Amino acid sequence: MSTLGATDLAAGFIEDSGEHARGHARxxxxxxxxxxxxxxKRMGRPRRLIDA
Incomplete structure (x- = not known):
């Protein structure tokens, strides 16, 4: 699998708000x-909206 020039990758996970959410995943x-x-545990951690 190629990382296309990426040198630093950060550990993380996908947060799904559930079945009745507005369709946002972070x-x-x-x-x-x-x-x-x-x-x-999510408090105090940076979150990024996934746009795909």
């Missing part, structure tokens, strides 16, 4: 970690 920076209630 990339969240950092490794996926789970909180005490089972959801992904």
């Amino acid at each position: 990339w969240v920076e950092g490794a996926l970690e789970f909180g005490v209630f089972g959801g992904a």
